[in-house]
Amino acid sequence: MIELSHVSKRFGDETAVDDISLRVAKGKFCALVGTSGCGKSTTLRMINRLIEHSEGDIILDGQAIDAYDPVKLRRRIGYVIQHTGLFPHWNVARNIGLVPRLLKWSATDVQSRVAELMHLLGLPVDEFGHKYPHQLSGGQAQRVGVARALAADPDILLMDEPFGALDPITREKLQDELAKLQARLHKTVVFVTHDMDEALKLADHLVVMREGRIVQQGSPLALLQSPADPFVESLLGGLERGLKQAALTRVKDHMTSMGPTLPAQSRIPGTFSLRQALSMMLRDHSDRLTVVDQHDVPVGELSLRRIIKEAQLDNGNPRE
Numbered sequence: 001m002i003e004l005s006h007v008s009k010r011f012g013d014e015t016a017v018d019d020i021s022l023r024v025a026k027g028k029f030c031a032l033v034g035t036s037g038c039g040k041s042t043t044l045r046m047i048n049r050l051i052e053h054s055e056g057d058i059i060l061d062g063q064a065i066d067a068y069d070p071v072k073l074r075r076r077i078g079y080v081i082q083h084t085g086l087f088p089h090w091n092v093a094r095n096i097g098l099v100p101r102l103l104k105w106s107a108t109d110v111q112s113r114v115a116e117l118m119h120l121l122g123l124p125v126d127e128f129g130h131k132y133p134h135q136l137s138g139g140q141a142q143r144v145g146v147a148r149a150l151a152a153d154p155d156i157l158l159m160d161e162p163f164g165a166l167d168p169i170t171r172e173k174l175q176d177e178l179a180k181l182q183a184r185l186h187k188t189v190v191f192v193t194h195d196m197d198e199a200l201k202l203a204d205h206l207v208v209m210r211e212g213r214i215v216q217q218g219s220p221l222a223l224l225q226s227p228a229d230p231f232v233e234s235l236l237g238g239l240e241r242g243l244k245q246a247a248l249t250r251v252k253d254h255m256t257s258m259g260p261t262l263p264a265q266s267r268i269p270g271t272f273s274l275r276q277a278l279s280m281m282l283r284d285h286s287d288r289l290t291v292v293d294q295h296d297v298p299v300g301e302l303s304l305r306r307i308i309k310e311a312q313l314d315n316g317n318p319r320e
Protein backbone atom coordinates (compact mmCIF):
# COMPACT_ATOMS: atom_id res chain seq x y z
CA MET A 1 0.00 0.00 0.00
CA ILE A 2 1.11 3.57 -0.75
CA GLU A 3 -0.06 6.34 1.54
CA LEU A 4 0.64 10.07 1.19
CA SER A 5 -0.45 12.19 4.12
CA HIS A 6 -0.39 16.02 3.89
CA VAL A 7 2.55 15.91 1.50
CA SER A 8 4.00 19.12 0.03
CA LYS A 9 6.98 19.89 -2.17
CA ARG A 10 8.57 23.29 -2.54
CA PHE A 11 11.22 24.24 -5.09
CA GLY A 12 12.58 27.50 -3.63
CA ASP A 13 9.57 29.81 -3.35
CA GLU A 14 7.40 27.69 -5.62
CA THR A 15 5.02 25.13 -4.15
CA ALA A 16 4.81 22.34 -6.75
CA VAL A 17 2.73 19.98 -4.56
CA ASP A 18 0.54 21.45 -1.87
CA ASP A 19 -0.74 19.38 1.07
CA ILE A 20 -1.97 16.29 -0.78
CA SER A 21 -3.24 13.12 0.84
CA LEU A 22 -4.04 9.92 -1.00
CA ARG A 23 -3.97 6.19 -0.47
CA VAL A 24 -3.45 3.46 -3.07
CA ALA A 25 -4.44 0.04 -1.75
CA LYS A 26 -2.27 -2.97 -2.57
CA GLY A 27 -2.89 -4.22 -6.10
CA LYS A 28 -4.87 -1.15 -7.17
CA PHE A 29 -4.27 1.15 -10.11
CA CYS A 30 -4.25 4.88 -9.35
CA ALA A 31 -4.15 7.47 -12.14
CA LEU A 32 -3.04 11.08 -11.56
CA VAL A 33 -4.53 13.50 -14.08
CA GLY A 34 -4.52 17.25 -14.46
CA THR A 35 -3.25 20.04 -16.66
CA SER A 36 0.45 20.59 -17.38
CA GLY A 37 2.53 21.70 -14.40
CA CYS A 38 -0.04 20.70 -11.73
CA GLY A 39 2.46 18.50 -9.87
CA LYS A 40 1.75 14.98 -11.16
CA SER A 41 5.34 13.98 -11.99
CA THR A 42 6.66 15.57 -8.81
CA THR A 43 4.15 13.50 -6.81
CA LEU A 44 5.28 10.32 -8.57
CA ARG A 45 8.99 11.05 -8.11
CA MET A 46 8.54 11.73 -4.41
CA ILE A 47 7.29 8.15 -4.00
CA ASN A 48 10.61 6.63 -5.19
CA ARG A 49 12.64 9.48 -3.67
CA LEU A 50 13.94 10.82 -6.98
CA ILE A 51 12.60 14.03 -5.39
CA GLU A 52 12.58 14.43 -1.60
CA HIS A 53 9.29 15.75 -0.21
CA SER A 54 9.34 18.93 1.91
CA GLU A 55 6.49 18.13 4.29
CA GLY A 56 4.13 15.34 5.27
CA ASP A 57 4.51 11.56 5.31
CA ILE A 58 4.90 9.04 2.53
CA ILE A 59 4.38 5.49 3.76
CA LEU A 60 5.08 2.31 1.79
CA ASP A 61 3.76 -0.94 3.26
CA GLY A 62 3.53 0.63 6.71
CA GLN A 63 7.00 2.20 6.73
CA ALA A 64 7.92 5.85 6.09
CA ILE A 65 10.05 6.16 2.94
CA ASP A 66 12.64 8.21 4.83
CA ALA A 67 13.56 4.97 6.62
CA TYR A 68 14.55 3.24 3.36
CA ASP A 69 17.90 3.63 1.65
CA PRO A 70 16.95 5.58 -1.54
CA VAL A 71 18.90 3.30 -3.88
CA LYS A 72 17.46 0.11 -2.37
CA LEU A 73 14.00 1.71 -2.40
CA ARG A 74 14.26 2.44 -6.14
CA ARG A 75 15.28 -1.13 -6.88
CA ARG A 76 12.07 -2.27 -5.17
CA ILE A 77 9.89 0.04 -7.26
CA GLY A 78 9.40 -0.28 -11.02
CA TYR A 79 9.59 3.04 -12.86
CA VAL A 80 8.51 3.67 -16.45
CA ILE A 81 8.87 7.04 -18.20
CA GLN A 82 7.74 8.50 -21.50
CA HIS A 83 11.01 8.17 -23.40
CA THR A 84 11.82 4.76 -21.93
CA GLY A 85 15.22 5.75 -20.45
CA LEU A 86 16.79 2.63 -22.02
CA PHE A 87 20.57 2.59 -22.30
CA PRO A 88 21.21 3.11 -26.05
CA HIS A 89 24.45 1.10 -26.15
CA TRP A 90 22.95 -1.92 -24.38
CA ASN A 91 20.82 -4.47 -26.19
CA VAL A 92 17.23 -5.17 -25.13
CA ALA A 93 18.05 -8.23 -23.01
CA ARG A 94 20.77 -6.37 -21.12
CA ASN A 95 18.50 -3.39 -20.55
CA ILE A 96 15.72 -5.58 -19.13
CA GLY A 97 18.13 -7.49 -16.87
CA LEU A 98 19.54 -4.32 -15.29
CA VAL A 99 17.89 -4.41 -11.85
CA PRO A 100 18.15 -8.19 -11.33
CA ARG A 101 21.90 -7.89 -12.10
CA LEU A 102 22.21 -5.01 -9.61
CA LEU A 103 20.43 -7.24 -7.10
CA LYS A 104 23.12 -9.86 -7.81
CA TRP A 105 20.83 -12.52 -9.25
CA SER A 106 22.73 -15.40 -10.88
CA ALA A 107 23.35 -15.10 -14.65
CA THR A 108 20.99 -18.04 -15.32
CA ASP A 109 18.19 -16.49 -13.24
CA VAL A 110 18.59 -13.13 -15.01
CA GLN A 111 18.51 -14.84 -18.40
CA SER A 112 15.36 -16.81 -17.68
CA ARG A 113 13.61 -13.79 -16.11
CA VAL A 114 14.43 -11.68 -19.19
CA ALA A 115 13.07 -14.39 -21.50
CA GLU A 116 9.92 -14.75 -19.36
CA LEU A 117 9.22 -11.00 -19.41
CA MET A 118 9.92 -10.63 -23.10
CA HIS A 119 7.45 -13.42 -23.76
CA LEU A 120 4.89 -11.72 -21.47
CA LEU A 121 5.29 -8.41 -23.33
CA GLY A 122 5.04 -10.03 -26.77
CA LEU A 123 8.69 -9.55 -27.74
CA PRO A 124 10.24 -12.98 -28.50
CA VAL A 125 13.75 -13.07 -27.05
CA ASP A 126 15.24 -14.68 -30.19
CA GLU A 127 13.99 -11.83 -32.34
CA PHE A 128 14.40 -8.84 -30.03
CA GLY A 129 16.90 -9.79 -27.31
CA HIS A 130 19.92 -8.67 -29.33
CA LYS A 131 18.41 -5.53 -30.83
CA TYR A 132 19.47 -2.09 -29.65
CA PRO A 133 16.92 0.58 -28.60
CA HIS A 134 17.34 2.55 -31.87
CA GLN A 135 16.28 -0.56 -33.80
CA LEU A 136 12.87 -0.67 -32.06
CA SER A 137 9.58 1.07 -32.86
CA GLY A 138 8.17 3.44 -30.22
CA GLY A 139 5.68 0.80 -29.05
CA GLN A 140 8.34 -1.93 -28.85
CA ALA A 141 10.69 0.35 -26.90
CA GLN A 142 7.88 1.17 -24.47
CA ARG A 143 7.21 -2.56 -23.96
CA VAL A 144 10.91 -3.03 -23.17
CA GLY A 145 10.60 -0.16 -20.67
CA VAL A 146 7.68 -1.92 -18.96
CA ALA A 147 9.55 -5.27 -18.99
CA ARG A 148 12.57 -3.61 -17.40
CA ALA A 149 10.41 -2.05 -14.69
CA LEU A 150 8.88 -5.46 -13.90
CA ALA A 151 12.18 -7.36 -14.00
CA ALA A 152 12.80 -7.73 -10.26
CA ASP A 153 9.08 -8.35 -9.67
CA PRO A 154 8.45 -5.14 -7.69
CA ASP A 155 5.16 -4.74 -5.80
CA ILE A 156 4.93 -1.11 -6.89
CA LEU A 157 5.03 0.33 -10.39
CA LEU A 158 5.29 4.07 -11.07
CA MET A 159 4.48 5.09 -14.65
CA ASP A 160 4.98 8.66 -15.89
CA GLU A 161 3.13 9.27 -19.18
CA PRO A 162 4.43 5.91 -20.45
CA PHE A 163 2.40 6.01 -23.67
CA GLY A 164 2.50 9.79 -24.21
CA ALA A 165 4.78 9.69 -27.25
CA LEU A 166 2.97 6.93 -29.14
CA ASP A 167 0.49 7.17 -32.01
CA PRO A 168 -3.17 6.64 -31.00
CA ILE A 169 -3.44 3.05 -32.31
CA THR A 170 -0.24 1.80 -30.66
CA ARG A 171 -1.21 3.69 -27.53
CA GLU A 172 -4.59 1.96 -27.32
CA LYS A 173 -2.97 -1.42 -27.91
CA LEU A 174 -0.47 -0.87 -25.10
CA GLN A 175 -3.25 0.33 -22.78
CA ASP A 176 -5.14 -2.92 -23.45
CA GLU A 177 -1.96 -4.94 -22.83
CA LEU A 178 -1.29 -3.07 -19.59
CA ALA A 179 -4.87 -3.69 -18.41
CA LYS A 180 -4.43 -7.44 -19.10
CA LEU A 181 -1.04 -7.47 -17.41
CA GLN A 182 -2.44 -5.71 -14.36
CA ALA A 183 -5.39 -8.15 -14.13
CA ARG A 184 -2.78 -10.91 -13.94
CA LEU A 185 0.00 -9.36 -11.84
CA HIS A 186 -1.95 -7.07 -9.44
CA LYS A 187 0.82 -4.52 -8.96
CA THR A 188 0.19 -1.37 -6.95
CA VAL A 189 0.38 1.20 -9.74
CA VAL A 190 0.57 4.99 -9.80
CA PHE A 191 0.17 6.23 -13.36
CA VAL A 192 0.52 9.82 -14.57
CA THR A 193 -1.28 10.88 -17.73
CA HIS A 194 -2.71 13.89 -19.56
CA ASP A 195 -5.22 11.65 -21.26
CA MET A 196 -8.48 11.34 -19.34
CA ASP A 197 -9.75 8.48 -21.52
CA GLU A 198 -6.57 6.52 -20.73
CA ALA A 199 -7.07 7.22 -17.01
CA LEU A 200 -10.76 6.25 -17.08
CA LYS A 201 -9.96 3.04 -18.92
CA LEU A 202 -7.17 1.85 -16.62
CA ALA A 203 -7.72 3.29 -13.15
CA ASP A 204 -9.46 1.92 -10.06
CA HIS A 205 -8.78 5.23 -8.35
CA LEU A 206 -8.68 8.56 -10.16
CA VAL A 207 -6.96 11.61 -8.70
CA VAL A 208 -7.52 15.01 -10.33
CA MET A 209 -4.87 17.64 -9.55
CA ARG A 210 -4.79 21.37 -10.15
CA GLU A 211 -2.01 23.78 -9.19
CA GLY A 212 -0.38 21.33 -6.81
CA ARG A 213 -3.57 20.33 -4.99
CA ILE A 214 -5.96 17.41 -5.30
CA VAL A 215 -9.35 18.73 -6.37
CA GLN A 216 -11.16 15.40 -6.41
CA GLN A 217 -10.42 11.70 -6.08
CA GLY A 218 -12.48 8.53 -6.21
CA SER A 219 -13.50 5.76 -8.60
CA PRO A 220 -13.80 6.80 -12.28
CA LEU A 221 -17.57 6.18 -12.16
CA ALA A 222 -17.98 8.27 -8.99
CA LEU A 223 -16.17 11.21 -10.59
CA LEU A 224 -18.14 10.87 -13.82
CA GLN A 225 -21.39 10.79 -11.86
CA SER A 226 -20.62 13.81 -9.71
CA PRO A 227 -17.63 15.96 -10.68
CA ALA A 228 -16.74 18.31 -7.84
CA ASP A 229 -16.56 21.48 -9.94
CA PRO A 230 -16.59 22.81 -13.53
CA PHE A 231 -12.80 22.17 -13.85
CA VAL A 232 -13.16 18.46 -13.10
CA GLU A 233 -16.26 18.31 -15.31
CA SER A 234 -14.43 19.84 -18.26
CA LEU A 235 -11.45 17.48 -17.76
CA LEU A 236 -13.93 14.61 -17.79
CA GLY A 237 -15.15 15.70 -21.19
CA GLY A 238 -18.09 18.05 -20.48
CA LEU A 239 -20.95 16.92 -22.69
CA GLU A 240 -19.14 13.66 -23.51
CA ARG A 241 -19.35 12.67 -19.85
CA GLY A 242 -22.49 10.56 -20.38
CA LEU A 243 -20.78 8.50 -23.08
CA LYS A 244 -17.62 8.06 -20.99
CA GLN A 245 -19.78 6.77 -18.14
CA ALA A 246 -21.56 4.41 -20.56
CA ALA A 247 -18.13 3.15 -21.71
CA LEU A 248 -17.37 2.01 -18.14
CA THR A 249 -20.67 0.20 -17.63
CA ARG A 250 -21.24 -3.35 -18.83
CA VAL A 251 -24.33 -4.45 -20.73
CA LYS A 252 -24.81 -7.56 -18.55
CA ASP A 253 -25.15 -5.40 -15.43
CA HIS A 254 -28.10 -3.54 -16.93
CA MET A 255 -29.94 -6.06 -19.10
CA THR A 256 -33.43 -7.28 -18.24
CA SER A 257 -34.75 -10.81 -18.68
CA MET A 258 -36.10 -11.80 -22.09
CA GLY A 259 -39.57 -10.34 -22.67
CA PRO A 260 -42.57 -12.12 -24.23
CA THR A 261 -42.07 -10.28 -27.54
CA LEU A 262 -39.89 -11.54 -30.40
CA PRO A 263 -36.17 -11.09 -29.54
CA ALA A 264 -34.47 -8.12 -31.22
CA GLN A 265 -32.36 -9.06 -34.25
CA SER A 266 -29.23 -7.20 -33.18
CA ARG A 267 -27.13 -9.16 -30.70
CA ILE A 268 -24.56 -7.85 -28.25
CA PRO A 269 -22.31 -9.81 -25.86
CA GLY A 270 -23.05 -9.03 -22.19
CA THR A 271 -19.40 -8.10 -21.64
CA PHE A 272 -19.66 -5.14 -24.05
CA SER A 273 -20.18 -1.61 -22.71
CA LEU A 274 -23.36 0.47 -22.73
CA ARG A 275 -21.50 2.85 -25.07
CA GLN A 276 -21.02 0.03 -27.57
CA ALA A 277 -24.70 -0.87 -27.11
CA LEU A 278 -25.74 2.72 -27.90
CA SER A 279 -23.52 2.71 -30.96
CA MET A 280 -25.05 -0.56 -32.15
CA MET A 281 -28.58 0.84 -31.65
CA LEU A 282 -27.71 3.88 -33.77
CA ARG A 283 -26.10 1.72 -36.46
CA ASP A 284 -28.99 -0.77 -36.63
CA HIS A 285 -31.80 1.79 -36.15
CA SER A 286 -33.03 -0.26 -33.23
CA ASP A 287 -33.97 0.68 -29.68
CA ARG A 288 -33.65 -2.91 -28.41
CA LEU A 289 -30.80 -5.45 -28.42
CA THR A 290 -30.64 -9.14 -27.56
CA VAL A 291 -27.87 -9.81 -25.04
CA VAL A 292 -25.90 -13.01 -25.62
CA ASP A 293 -23.37 -15.00 -23.57
CA GLN A 294 -19.94 -16.17 -24.76
CA HIS A 295 -21.59 -19.04 -26.69
CA ASP A 296 -23.89 -16.60 -28.52
CA VAL A 297 -26.90 -17.88 -26.53
CA PRO A 298 -29.51 -15.17 -25.71
CA VAL A 299 -29.51 -14.38 -21.98
CA GLY A 300 -31.48 -11.14 -21.79
CA GLU A 301 -32.33 -7.90 -23.51
CA LEU A 302 -31.35 -4.27 -23.32
CA SER A 303 -33.54 -1.35 -24.36
CA LEU A 304 -32.68 2.30 -24.96
CA ARG A 305 -35.30 3.18 -22.34
CA ARG A 306 -33.48 0.98 -19.83
CA ILE A 307 -30.11 2.65 -20.53
CA ILE A 308 -31.61 6.10 -19.99
CA LYS A 309 -33.40 5.00 -16.80
CA GLU A 310 -30.19 3.50 -15.39
CA ALA A 311 -28.27 6.71 -16.17
CA GLN A 312 -30.93 8.70 -14.26
CA LEU A 313 -30.62 6.32 -11.31
CA ASP A 314 -26.80 6.46 -11.37
CA ASN A 315 -26.98 10.24 -11.23
CA GLY A 316 -29.13 10.07 -8.13
CA ASN A 317 -32.36 11.01 -9.90
CA PRO A 318 -35.41 8.92 -9.02
CA ARG A 319 -36.91 6.55 -11.56
CA GLU A 320 -39.89 7.96 -13.40
Ligand SMILES: Nc1ncnc2c1ncn2[C@@H]1O[C@H](COP(=O)(O)OP(=O)(O)OP(=O)(O)O)[C@@H](O)[C@H]1O
Nearest residue numbers: 011014016034035036037038039040041042043194
Ligand atom coordinates in the same frame (compact mmCIF):
# COMPACT_ATOMS: atom_id res chain seq x y z
N1 LIG B 1 13.44 20.43 -10.26
C1 LIG B 1 12.58 21.46 -10.27
N2 LIG B 1 12.96 22.70 -9.92
C2 LIG B 1 12.10 23.73 -9.89
N3 LIG B 1 10.79 23.61 -10.21
C3 LIG B 1 10.34 22.41 -10.58
C4 LIG B 1 11.20 21.27 -10.63
N4 LIG B 1 10.47 20.19 -11.01
C5 LIG B 1 9.20 20.65 -11.21
N5 LIG B 1 9.12 21.97 -10.96
C6 LIG B 1 7.91 22.80 -11.03
O1 LIG B 1 6.91 22.18 -10.26
C7 LIG B 1 5.64 22.29 -10.91
C8 LIG B 1 5.04 20.91 -11.10
O2 LIG B 1 5.81 20.21 -12.07
P1 LIG B 1 5.47 18.72 -12.49
O3 LIG B 1 6.51 18.28 -13.47
O4 LIG B 1 5.28 17.89 -11.29
O5 LIG B 1 4.06 18.91 -13.21
P2 LIG B 1 3.25 17.89 -14.11
O6 LIG B 1 1.84 17.96 -13.66
O7 LIG B 1 3.89 16.55 -14.10
O8 LIG B 1 3.40 18.56 -15.54
P3 LIG B 1 3.45 17.89 -17.00
O9 LIG B 1 2.14 17.23 -17.18
O10 LIG B 1 3.64 19.06 -17.90
O11 LIG B 1 4.59 16.93 -17.01
C9 LIG B 1 5.87 23.04 -12.21
O12 LIG B 1 5.55 24.39 -12.02
C10 LIG B 1 7.36 22.88 -12.45
O13 LIG B 1 7.88 23.98 -13.13
